[in-house]
Amino acid sequence: MRIATYNIEWMNSLFDEGGALLNDDGWSGRHGVTRSDQIVALTRVFRAMDADAIMIIEAPDQGRNRNTVAALETFAVHAGLRARRAVIGFANNTQQEIALLYDPDQISARHDPQSHDMVPSFDQTFSIDLDIDATEDQVVFSKPPLELLIETKGRAQLRMIGAHLKSKAPFGATTRDEVLRISIANRRKQLAQAIWLRARIQRHLGEGTALMVMGDLNDGPGLDEYENLFGRSSVEIILGQGDQALLDPHARQGLQRRLGATPTTSRFWIRQEKRFLQALLDYIMVSPDLAARDPRWRIWHPLDDPECWADGALRDALVAASDHFPVTLDIDLDSPI
Template sequence: MATLRIATYNIEWMNNLFVKGEAKIRTKPGKGMGRFPINPHGVAERIAGVITGLDAHIIGVQEGPSSLDQMQFFADEFLSGRYKASGIESGSQSIYALVRDDCPVKATPYDSSSVYYKRLGKPVRFQPWGEVNRAKKYSMARFPALLRLARSDDKEPIHVVVAHTKSQFTKGFTKAKFEAREPEAMREAILARQKLSADVAAIRRHITNVILERQNASGTIVMGDLNDGFTRNVFETEFLLQSLVDELRGSFRRQSALLDHVLDEAQLRNKNAFTVEFRSAEKRGVTRELIDHILVTPALLDSDFWLQLKPGEARIEHEISKAHTSGTGAKADDRPSDHIPVVADFVVK
C-alpha cells in the first residue's frame, strides 16, 4: 500500500515576488499592498525549502501569484519541475493545486468551464446586519482550486477543494474603536464577516452537492486558509455570529457530507495548534490562531474505503517552517511566509 501526502500552505503575498504580468522573479522590491522583500529570489528559495521539506504529493497553495504561468514557473525553477500547477486565476491572491509527478493517485483538475465553477461563481444576496430590504450582492472573493482524485479503476472518486476564504479584517478598525464598540466600525466589521460567511456557505453547498450527486465525490477533502480568527469570540458572544469553520462542518442531516479535522482532539487542544501569529485590535500581545485546515468527510475515515486518513499522522509543520526562517522572522526577507503549513497522510489501498 502506498501513502498519499497532502499539504496546505498559505504563501504570504507570493504574487509580490514576481515581475508584474511576467513569469519572472523580481530582482528588487516592488511597491503596493502586502510584503515586498528586498531579496525576492531569496524568499522564493525559503518557500521552496519549506515545500521540499513537506515532501507532499499534493499541495494546496493560497495567496499564490496572479497567473498560472507564474505558479508553474516557480514549480519549474525552484521545485525541480516536479509539480504541475492548476487552478483558476483570481487576482493577486490566487489559489492553486500543485501535484507532484510521483503522486500515487490520479489527480485531475477542473477547468473554468466546469459546472462546479459556474455554481461557485453565482452571486449570493444577503441582508447586511441591521438592515431590512437592502440586500447586497456578493460573489466569492477567490475561486477555489478543484481536483478529482481517483484510483486506476476510476471508481469512488474523491473531490478536493483548496480554498481561501475572504479576510475579515476591516480598514480603520482600531483597538480604540473596537473597545468602544464604535457603531460604524462594528457595522463594517460585521459586514466583512457576513461576506466571509457567504464564502463558507458557498463552499458548504458545493461539498454537499458533489457528495449527493455521487459522480465525482464518494468523499471530499477541503483544505486551505479558512479565515475565522480576528474578533471571533466577540462576534460569537455579543452578536451570536457563530464560528464559520463550525458552519463549514455541515448538517447532521447530511452525514456523508460532514467534515472532520485531520488533526485529532489532543492536537487541536495543544498550545502549538496555531498556524498564524498576529497583533489584533481585540487584545494585547500576540494572537495565535489555527486558520489553516485540512478537513475530510467520513469516507476518508472508513477502513474499508480505498483512501484512508492515517490516524495521528497529520501535523502542523512548525519545525519545517522554522528551519527556513531567520531569527524571529519579523522582517519580510527573513521568513518564507506568515503562515505555517499543515500536512496529512493517507493510505492508498
C-alpha cells in the same frame, strides 16, 4: 500520498510580469525579507514537505500581464520539485489566487466548477437573506474557491475545494460605530460565503463523493468578538454536523478547547501591541470515507513541531517564507474510493 495547503504571503511579489523569478535583493511582500531570501526559504520548505499536491493560497496573480500557472511552474523548476504542474480556477482581482501545484506522475487535476439547484458556480452570485428582513442579499466571492476533479495513479477519484474566506477590514470607517457596522456587515458576508460553500459540500457528500476542503478560512473558534454575535464561525458551518460532517482534528480540538491551548497555523506581528498573535486559520477537512483511511495531519509550525524545531535551517525557513505555516495530510489513496 501527501496533500498540503499553504498560504504564502504575497508570493506574487516574487515574479516579474513575464513569470520569471525576481531572485534579487529587492524587498519581498514580507516585512524585512528580501525576495531572494523568501525564495530560498520557500524552496527549503517545499522540498522538506515533498508533497504530491499543494493547495497554494495567495498564489501569484492571474491577469492580462500575469500568469499564475507559468509563475508556479517556474518556481517548481527552480526549486527542483516533483510537484511541477499547476492548475488554477476562476481568477480574482486581489493579486492573490488559489492554485494547486501537483506531481503529474502521481495525480491528474482539472478545474471542474459545479452549479446546481439554487447553489451557483462560485464565480457567480449567491442569493441569501443575511439579516432576516425578507429581502435577499446578493453575495459574491472576492476569491472564488477552486474546485478540482482529482484522479490518483491508483485510480482513486475525489474532489478538492481550495478556499480563502476572508472578512474584510472596516475600510473607510472613521468612528467606532462605523467600525462596528462595517465589521458586522463584512462578517455576515463571510458567513454567507461559508453557507454557500457548505451547500456545495452537502451536495457532494449526498452523492457519495470523496472530498477534501482546504485552505485559509480566516476564521475559527475564539478568533474575534463577532463569533459570539453570530453564534457560529465559518469553520463550524463548513465542517457541518452529524454523519455528513467533515473531519479536521485541529478544528475539532480548537472548538472543544476555547479557553485552553489550541493548534495554530499562523503567526502575525501586532504592531500596536508589539507582540505576535498566533491563530488557527488553515485547514484540511476530509469527508467521512477519507477519514476512514487513517489519515495523518501535521502543522509545520517552526516552534511547535519537534522536527521543525530541531532542524534549524527549516525552522528559520518557515519563519521567513510566510506568516502562515503549511498543513499536510498523509493518506492512502492507492486504491479506488
